[in-house]
Amino acid sequence: MLKVESLNSGYGKLHVLYDVSVDCDKEEIVAVVGPNGAGKTTLLNSIFGIADIYSGSVKIDGEEITKLPAHVIARKGIAYVLQMINIFSELSVEENLRISASYAKIPDIDKKLREIFEIFPILSERRKQRAGTLSGGERQMLAISIGLIRDPKILLLDEPTAGLMPLYVDLIIKKINEIRKERGISVVLVEQNVKKALEIADRAYVLVSGQIIFRGSPSDLASEKEIMRLYLGMGE
Amino acid sequence: MGWVSKVEIISLGTLISALTWSSILSLMAIGITLLYRTTKVPNFAHASFVTTGVYSATIVSLMGFHPYLGMFLGFILGGLEGLVLFYAILEPLRRRRSSIFILMIATLSYDILLYGLLNVLADDLQTTYKILARMIYYSRLDFSIGGVPGVAVISLLALITTVILLYILLNRTTLGVALRACMENTALAQTLGINVSLMLLFSWFIAGGIAGVAGALLPFYTMCGPYIGMLYIAEMFCASILGGLDQIYGAPLGGFLIGFAKVALISVLASFVGPWITEYAPIIPLAAMAVALVLVPKGLVAIKIRRG
Numbered sequence: 001m002l003k004v005e006s007l008n009s010g011y012g013k014l015h016v017l018y019d020v021s022v023d024c025d026k027e028e029i030v031a032v033v034g035p036n037g038a039g040k041t042t043l044l045n046s047i048f049g050i051a052d053i054y055s056g057s058v059k060i061d062g063e064e065i066t067k068l069p070a071h072v073i074a075r076k077g078i079a080y081v082l083q084m085i086n087i088f089s090e091l092s093v094e095e096n097l098r099i100s101a102s103y104a105k106i107p108d109i110d111k112k113l114r115e116i117f118e119i120f121p122i123l124s125e126r127r128k129q130r131a132g133t134l135s136g137g138e139r140q141m142l143a144i145s146i147g148l149i150r151d152p153k154i155l156l157l158d159e160p161t162a163g164l165m166p167l168y169v170d171l172i173i174k175k176i177n178e179i180r181k182e183r184g185i186s187v188v189l190v191e192q193n194v195k196k197a198l199e200i201a202d203r204a205y206v207l208v209s210g211q212i213i214f215r216g217s218p219s220d221l222a223s224e225k226e227i228m229r230l231y232l233g234m235g236e
Numbered sequence: 237m238g239w240v241s242k243v244e245i246i247s248l249g250t251l252i253s254a255l256t257w258s259s260i261l262s263l264m265a266i267g268i269t270l271l272y273r274t275t276k277v278p279n280f281a282h283a284s285f286v287t288t289g290v291y292s293a294t295i296v297s298l299m300g301f302h303p304y305l306g307m308f309l310g311f312i313l314g315g316l317e318g319l320v321l322f323y324a325i326l327e328p329l330r331r332r333r334s335s336i337f338i339l340m341i342a343t344l345s346y347d348i349l350l351y352g353l354l355n356v357l358a359d360d361l362q363t364t365y366k367i368l369a370r371m372i373y374y375s376r377l378d379f380s381i382g383g384v385p386g387v388a389v390i391s392l393l394a395l396i397t398t399v400i401l402l403y404i405l406l407n408r409t410t411l412g413v414a415l416r417a418c419m420e421n422t423a424l425a426q427t428l429g430i431n432v433s434l435m436l437l438f439s440w441f442i443a444g445g446i447a448g449v450a451g452a453l454l455p456f457y458t459m460c461g462p463y464i465g466m467l468y469i470a471e472m473f474c475a476s477i478l479g480g481l482d483q484i485y486g487a488p489l490g491g492f493l494i495g496f497a498k499v500a501l502i503s504v505l506a507s508f509v510g511p512w513i514t515e516y517a518p519i520i521p522l523a524a525m526a527v528a529l530v531l532v533p534k535g536l537v538a539i540k541i542r543r544g
């Protein structure tokens with residue numbers, strides 16, 4: 001499905017990722033974890049054509065998308081939910097969803113809207129509200145919905161639970177898992193909340209200083225006490 | 237004669253003049269605000285986009301049509317100048333991650349280039365058609381309705397039409413909502429598959445076009461030459477900043493405040509201290525902007541109306 005091979009990337013002269021290889025199969029949740037500044041967001045930015053790629057390749061279903069502009073990659077079945085400013089706060093909730101759907105050429109947008117509102121009913125109540133007035137948790141639901149309404153094959157999520165209260169963290173993690181199961185979407189999940197990410201992930205990568213230092217199942221990662229303690233702040 | 241009667245005597249003609257200037261200035265300011273919202277660049281080339289509108293009216297007039305029809309040619313030519321500036325100069329600089337300062341200087345350079353070309357055009361029109369192409373004034377070709385000059389009506393109508401069309405474009409069309417999305421967050425817009433460069437290009441065409449329309453109205457209000465845009469560029473920025481650079485609809489508010497402050501206030505002052513004060517009219521917009529921004533730093537649109 002998604003295959004990142006020997007990726008070297010960054011921003012201008014700032015080299016961030018070194019020979020990073022990551023892959024994500026169909027209906028799989030892959031967690032990418034690591035300390036602050038490890039290059040997790042840069043990995044997603046590189047997949048999506050926002051960062052500068054120096055060498056290596058990114059393929060989706062075998063099709064090379066390396067160095068394509070972001071707006072072209074967005075039409076290849078990948079949806080990217082950014083970490084921080086991930087909604088248009090001056091547009092209404094419905095406008096946010098509609099603009100995303102129309103650029104994804106979704107044929108029946110009203111039907112898709114109803115599906116989204118079934119997943120996140122609170123957004124239906126807020127549909128005419130300016131998105132900037134939503135609470136943190138509602139914003140995150142909207143951000144994920146903006147990606148989801150595009151009917152993606154792969155969803156790239158950059159720290160979807162950052163800054164949320166525990167109630168919303170559990171809800172968002174649960175929804176991500178449901179989305180994968182019910183819609184057959186692959187998810188690349190970059191998370192600071194390692195515990196929560198590993199609960200739903202099929203495989204995990206640990207990224208430290210721009211390099212992958214671990215790849216394997218969440219249970220294998222849990223047994224790597226040194227990595228868990230030194231880089232993920234867990235364990236003794 | 238008391239001060240009240242002095243103000244009353246000057247107010248009739250002055251108010252019409254202030255209304256006309258405010259409408260034209262608002263049209264000029266809308267484009268500056270739009271471009272600042274989309275590209276975050278203060279566009280100094282707006283001066284020449286406006287002057288292009290002036291010469292569009294001249295060209296249309298030379299072709300045997302009424303110079304008011306120059307608004308249409310002005311829209312197209314001003315829009316094309318905007319397109320060229322963005323596509324050929326600003327976009328390559330943006331791709332190299334140039335700073336806003338560099339982009340701003342680039343617009344200034346482009347303005348100087350256009351100023352040179354407009355001078356060449358003026359000289360050519362003067363030689364070829366034996367017209368005073370450096371002193372264009374169409375007041376005598378204007379109509380009037382009950383003593384009110386046509387330009388007062390047309391400029392106000394042009395402003396209202398522009399604001400309504402912009403509102404419909406930005407709120408009722410996918411293209412417009414996408415443009416608003418780009419104004420707010422280009423990175424997020426890209427992730428949705430919106431071609432941000434194309435959207436910005438579109439905004440430069442619209443902004444240049446509106447400036448061209450404003451320019452085509454100018455010769456009905458004042459004498460114009462290739463310098464006219466440069467003469468008013470500071471006032472355009474005053475109106476745009478005062479209205480609030482974050483809100484397109486703030487520009488007409490700023491335009492009316494600056495326009496009325498300049499035309500009406502200077503007229504009132506002249507009746508008290510003498511006509512010499514009119515020489516200092518250009519100071520008024522700057523002073524009005526300075527005072528207003530001390531009181532409302534984010535521009536007029538930031539003022540919240542208190543209810544209850």
